[in-house]
Amino acid sequence: MNLGALGLAPAAVSILIIAACSGPNDNDTSDGGAESGSEQTLQLGNPDEPPDLLPYDSHGGKEPVFAAILTPLIWVDSAGEWHSELLESWEVSDDGLTVTLEMNSGLEWTDGTAVTSADVALTLEHNLDPQVSVRAGSLAGVVGAEEFLSGETEEIAGLTTPDEHTVVIELESPSVWLQDMARERIFVVPEHVLGDVPHDDLNDHEYFSSFPVSNGPYKFVEWESGQHIELERSDQWSLGEAGFSRLFIKYLPGDVANAQLETGELHYYDRVDPSDADRIAEFEHVEIQSTTGVSQSPVWGLMYNEPLLDERVRQAMAHAIDRKGICEAAFNGFCTVPETNIPHIAPEWALPDSGITVYDYDPERAKELLKQADWNSENELIFLSWSEPGGPRDRALEIAQANMADVGINWTIENVDLPTMNERNEESPESFHGWEGAGGNFAVDPNFVRELTACDKHFPMGANRGHYCNEELDDLWSAGSSETDQEERARIYKDAFRILNEDVPNIWMIIPDNIVAHDARLDGVNPETRVREIGDWSWEE
Template identity: 25%
Template sequence: MKMKNFVALALAGCMALSLAACGSTATTGETSEAATGEQAADATEATDATATGSGFTVQLGPNPETLDPALNSAIDGANTIITIFEPLLLVDENNEVVGGQAESWEVSDDGLTWTFTLRDGLKWSDGTDLTAKDFEYSFKRLADPNTAAPYGQTVVGMIAGYDDAVGNPDADGNTTTEPDFDALQVVASEDGKTLTVTLSYPCSYFDKIAAFASMSPVQQATIEANGDGWCTQPETFVCNGPYMITEWTPSERIVLSKNPNYVGGWDSSRIVSDTITLLLIEDDTAAYAAYNSGEAQLIKSVPSDEIPSLTPAEEGGDFYIDSNLGTYYISVNCQREPFTDPLVRKALSLAIDREYVADVVMQGTYSAAHGISCPGITDADGSQFADNANGGEPYISNDYDANLEEAKALMAEAGYPDGEGFPTVTYSTNDQAYHLPLAEYLQSAWAELGITVNIDTVEWASFTPLRRAGDYDISRNGWVMDYDDPSNMLELFQTGNGNNDGKYSNPEFDAAIEASKVADKATHYEQLHKAEDILMEDMGCIPVAYYNDFWLQSPSLQGTWHSPYGYWYLQYGYVE
C-alpha cells in the first residue's frame, strides 16, 4: 500500500468517528473475513513485493516505561503494544472499528449490555488457548487498585461494579470498603466463547474503548509466575498479537518476530515481514543518523534544527506532518504552594506567547492552543467541540501584550508584585523534540513576571514516574485522544484519575463530569462544556499547543499508516 496523504486521512477519520456519547438503540458489530476488497488488493501487492520475507526498522521513541497494557500510558509504549497485543476490537486504516479477538458484538436496547463473541482457535504466543476468561481477568485487573493502572478509571470506570472493585473511595481518594476484585460486571461464559460486559450507564463509544491498547488481554499464569517482571524479557513475555518479542536489549532495540500462533482481526496474508526492529533511541541526532545511514526506514525523533531543510512529502520528499487529536499542555502541581492559587496558574498561562511558541519554537509543526480540547473533537450536533467552547470565544486571547499585562496584575493580586517573594521554581521535562527549547522559552517568558525558573532535564524512563508521583513543581505534559469524545480529554482532570498528574481537584468540575454520564446526548456535551469552563477558569492545566506528528519515512517502507490518535500501525509494513 502506497503512502497516503495522511492529513486528509486524519480529517476523514475524525468525521467518521463522530459519536454520540450515549445511545439506546440496539446495534450489532460484525466482521467479515478481516480484509476489505481494497485491503485484499493491497495484500496481493504486499505479498508479491516481499515474497522472501525480511523485515524493516523504525524508531518511534526511547525505551518504553512498560509494555504491560494495563500500566502503559505513553504513546511510545502503545505503538509497540498495538503490534504485539490484540484487544476484542480493532481500529482499521479507515479509523473504523472492526473485530479483533472478537468476531462479532451486540449491544442491548438499553445500551447497558455489550456481548462479545470471540473467534474460534484463539491462541497466546506460547501456543496455549486464549478464551473469554482471559479478558474477564484482564478487565478486572485494570480495576484492581493493586494494579494501579493509570487508565483504569478511563477504560473500565463505566462498567457496573467499578466503585466496589476499587473500594468506594471517598472525596480524598481513600477507600471506604475492601476492594472486591470480582465486583466488576464482566462475565465470561463457561465455554470461554462469549464475554458479557454490563455498563453502569449507556456509553455508545464503548466499542472504541474495547479497541484501546489498555484493554488487551494479559495471561494470568504468566503474571502470577513472574510478577511485575513478566513483561520485561522475551522469555516470559506472552502476548496475542501478530508479532511477538524475540529480542530486547534495553535502551538499544526490541526485535519483533511474526507470531506463528496468531489468530485475530488483522489479515494474516498482509502480515509479510518476518521481523520489525524498534530502535530505542532517545537522542534526536542519533535517530537522524540511523535514518540517513539506512539503518532505519522511519524515525519519529527528528532534530528540530534539521526541519527547515527537509522536503515535505507533498512536494515529493520524505518528511511527513499529520494532525493529531491532542494537546500539548503544562502540568502545574496544584498541591504545592504557590501553585495552589488559581491566580498564579492564570498568570503563568497568560505570560506565554502561544503563537510565537507554535511558529518559532515549534517551527510551525504545531498550532497555538487556546483551550484544552483540541480541534477535531466533535460536538453533539457534529460541529467542532472546541469551536463551541466558551461561547465560541477562545479561553486564552491571542493578544499577547494584553495577556502579559494581565499576568503581571494577577501576580500582584496573588501577593507577588514583580515576582517579589515568589520562590524559585523547577520546570521538569525530558529533552526530546521541542521539550527543551520550550522549557528555555518558558524560563525567559516567566522571567517577565519576576519568576526564576530552573530546568530539570529528566531521562524518559524516570520522567513519567516522577510526573505521576507529583514530584515536581511544573512539568511538560500532553494528551492524545483515544477516541472521539471530549470526555476522554476532560476526565483526565477529575479528582483521583490515574493520569491527573497535576492533582487538580474541584468538586464542581467533578460534578459536571459525573453529570455528563447520561444517555441524553445534549446533556452529555453540555456538561462537558461546563467542565471545560471550570477547568480553564481555574487554569487546572496550561494549554500550549495542539499536536501534530512529524516524521521521516523512506519511500521503500510501505504498508504502514499513522492514525489521528498518534499511533503507527506496523502490522502490514514491508520494504519494497
C-alpha cells in the same frame, strides 16, 4: 445504544506528505535494505526504551512492540473511527448499563490455542486492578470489581463470559466505559498462560520477558538492553502474513536516527524533531508524512497550592506565553495552538463556542491580572521537566519560561527523569510548583479530562498531578458520563469546559503534529495510526 448517540463523530484530520524527487537509493547495501525473496528486515527507530514490557501502561516505547506481537481489544483513531481485529461487534444497552463484546472466530495464539472470551475477561480483570494497571481508574464502575479486588469474592460479578465468543460487562451506572476502554488500547493476554497467576506476581512473571505465546503478526525473539528488540514473522498469525521476516526496534536518540535514515540503515522513525523535518525530506529515499496531532505536548502543569491558588495568577501565565511564537520557533510550524486553553481536540459537539476566554499572547493583560492578584515578583517557582535536552518540548518550555519572566513570574526549570518526577509528585508535592505534562487523547470522549482534574484522582491514585480540585466540575463530569441524551451531554460538557477555561488548572501549550519519516519504499504507513497497523506494512511491489 447507537454509538453515534454517544458523540463519536469523526474529527477533521489533514495529512501532509513531503518527499524528495529522486527515488530509492540504488546504492543501499545496508543490512536492513529491501532484500529479495522472503528474507526481508524492517528497522524501526524509537528514542524511548521501555523500563519493562508489561502491557498495563501507555509508555511510548512499548507501543511498537505490542503492536507487533499482541492484538488490542479495540481502539479509536484520531478521526473517531473504531477498529478491532478481535471483535465482531460491540454494543451498549439502551440504559447504558451493559456492554456486550462479540468476538471474531478463528483467531489463535501461536501455540494453536484459540483466542476466546476467557482471554478478554482476564485482560479486563488485570486492567481493573489499580495495583496492576494504570488504566484501572478509567475502567472503574464494573459491578463487583471492588468486592473482587478486596478479596470478598473470587470473581467479578459484572464481568462474565456466556460462551467462548461473548463478554458481558455490567456497569454500576450509565457511563462512557466502552469509550474509555477503546481509548486505552488494551492488549489482550493469554488466559491459558496467565489465568492462575496471582495479580501480585504479574510484574515479575517470565511471560513478560519472553512472550512464548503471542497473537500478533510478529513473535518476540530477544531484547538487547540499550540496543534493540528483535522480532520475527509469526507463521501462526490468524489475520494474514506480516510483510517482513525480521523486525528490529532500535533505541536511538534523534540525531542518530536522522543519520541512519539518511544512510538507509533505518526505515521508520516517528519521533521526528520538527526542526529536522525539512532537511530529512531532502534525503533521496526518505518520505515525510505529517498529520494534525491528537496529544498536547508540552503541557505546563501547575500545582494547586500557594502561590498559584489565585486563578488570576494562572490566567496571567496563560496570557504571558506566546504560543504561536513557540509553535513556529520550537515546532517549525508543525503544530496547533489551543488558545482557549482547553483540550480543544475533544469532539466539537462538547466544546463551548461562547462564554470562554481566548488566552492570546497579551503580556499587558498578564501584568494587569498579576497586579489584581497582588503577585509578588520575588516569588521563585520550581518546574520539573523530563524533556530531552535541546528537543522541541525543551525549547518550548524555555521560551515559555522567558515569556513569563518578562511579566514578573520567575521559574527555575529542573531537569529530572520521569521516575524522579513521579516520586516527588507522590512524596513531596509541595517541593515544586509546576511539572511537564504530555499526551492525552480526548477525541473519543471528553470525560477522559476527568482523570486529569478530578478531586479524587490526585497522583498517584490518578492522573491529576497538580492536585487541582473543583467539586462543581467533578459533578459535571459525573453527570456527563452517565447521560445518554446527546444534547444534554453536550450541554453538560460545555459547562465543564467553561470552568476549565476560567480556572486554568494547567496551561495547554501546543498540540504537535504527528511527523513520520520512513523509507519511501515502505507501503502502509499512516501518520495517524503510526505503528498500530504494522502487520500490514511491506515493501512496495
